[in-house]
Amino acid sequence: MKKIPVIIISGFLGSGKTTLLIELIQVLQDRKIKPAILMNELGKADVDGMILSEAAGGLPLEKLFDGCICCSKKCEISGSLKSLLELAPDVILVELTGVANPEEVVDAMAEPELLDRIILHKVVTVIDAENVLEYGSIFSSDKQLVHTLRRQLEVADVILVNKQDLVSRSHLSKVDRLIIKHNEQALILNTSFGICNPEALIEGIEPLDLQAKAPGRFKIIPGGHHDHSADSGASSERGQASFSRIQSLLIPISGHKPLSLRKLTKWLNAKGQRVLRAKGYVPLEGSPHTSLIQFSGRQLQHARTAYKGAYYLVIIGYELDETSLMEEWRTGVIL
Numbered sequence: 459m460k461k462i463p464v465i466i467i468s469g470f471l472g473s474g475k476t477t478l479l480i481e482l483i484q485v486l487q488d489r490k491i492k493p494a495i496l497m498n499e500l501g502k503a504d505v506d507g508m509i510l511s512e513a514a515g516g517l518p519l520e521k522l523f524d525g526c527i528c529c530s531k532k533c534e535i536s537g538s539l540k541s542l543l544e545l546a547p548d549v550i551l552v553e554l555t556g557v558a559n560p561e562e563v564v565d566a567m568a569e570p571e572l573l574d575r576i577i578l579h580k581v582v583t584v585i586d587a588e589n590v591l592e593y594g595s596i597f598s599s600d601k602q603l604v605h606t607l608r609r610q611l612e613v614a615d616v617i618l619v620n621k622q623d624l625v626s627r628s629h630l631s632k633v634d635r636l637i638i639k640h641n642e643q644a645l646i647l648n649t650s651f652g653i654c655n656p657e658a659l660i661e662g663i664e665p666l667d668l669q670a671k672a673p674g675r676f677k678i679i680p681g682g683h684h685d686h687s688a689d690s691g692a693s694s695e696r697g698q699a700s701f702s703r704i705q706s707l708l709i710p711i712s713g714h715k716p717l718s719l720r721k722l723t724k725w726l727n728a729k730g731q732r733v734l735r736a737k738g739y740v741p742l743e744g745s746p747h748t749s750l751i752q753f754s755g756r757q758l759q760h761a762r763t764a765y766k767g768a769y770y771l772v773i774i775g776y777e778l779d780e781t782s783l784m785e786e787w788r789t790g791v792i793l
């Protein structure tokens with residue numbers, strides 16, 4: 459089944475995310491590509507939703523209120539994504555609040571039911587060129603916010619340096635230097651009002667009915683059909699390349715041979731910066747119950763759970779090499 463691409467739009471408050479979203483919707487609609495939108499708003503007031511309804515009324519739209527996505531329940535995000543998928547969009551656009559870390563959405567996308575149906579296409583971060591250089595000093599006392607703003611830069615595939623109409627060339631060069639310090643690989647685009655070459659963001663996305671006829675435009679990652687019952691054989695973006703550097707990989711765990719917590723911890727920590735997050739349901743040595751595994755910030759936590767489904771582990775990381783990861787999984791954890 460063709461996976462629906464998801465574009466995440468992040469960026470600090472007022473940087474121009476909604477402006478870009480409206481611009482993108484227009485471009486997509488001109489190409490007969492049907493977008494669905496998930497908006498996360500700070501507070502209860504649906505300002506952006508109102509703006510959007512005026513600009514693109516009638517499109518499938520889900521809204522989540524109350525702060526950053528990391529504070530709202532992740533299941534709400536997955537639930538909203540599932541509702542949008544029912545409407546068979548060609549692409550899902552997710553606009554985050556200014557204080558959300560895009561990794562949190564990738565995290566919410568990483569559940570088996572969604573992994574099979576959606577694929578992260580790009581993380582796009584919009585920067586307010588006029589103000590971004592001041593953030594470090596303005597928010598220096600708020601470590602969490604500084605961390606979030608840094609992650610918005612670091613995990614982006616494309617960075618829009620927006621509001622360039624308000625700054626000088628020399629100021630823009632300083633902004634560029636700041637970005638490159640945090641992310642050497644992202645494509646950097648200087649924009650005003652989010653207007654840019656849309657190919658940079660939507661390349662490879664087509665209306666679903668056209669996709670069936672399109673010749674192979676995607677780089678195919680070798681690998682067989684994803685099978686939850688297989689002994690090994692992770693499910694990532696097989697047969698459909700991810701255009702994003704962040705990938706999710708599902709490792710099905712078959713049989714009831716419990717895993718060693720020590721080996722699992724060692725294996726995850728050995729991945730360094732490549733693995734941002736891991737979670738799943740596994741059998742652990744010494745426990746008759748299924749355990750919920752949560753790995754983030756280099757810490758692994760496990761807790762007894764009432765989960766009764768198939769065992770699996772989802773790994774979220776940068777540019778994961780699926781083949782070597784699976785081999786290391788087999789030798790480092792299973793054997």
Ligand SMILES: Nc1nc2c(ncn2[C@@H]2O[C@H](COP(=O)(O)OP(=O)(O)OP(=O)(O)O)[C@@H](O)[C@H]2O)c(=O)[nH]1
Nearest residue numbers: 470471472473474475476477556620621650651652
């Ligand atoms: N001068 C200028 N203004 C812009 C540009 N892009 C957006 N704006 C304006 O900046 C304001 C904020 O833009 P939004 O698109 O709402 O920003 P946002 O990131 O969605 O804001 P939040 O939802 O509060 O996080 C609006 O008044 C826009 O019209 C730009 O490139 N130049």
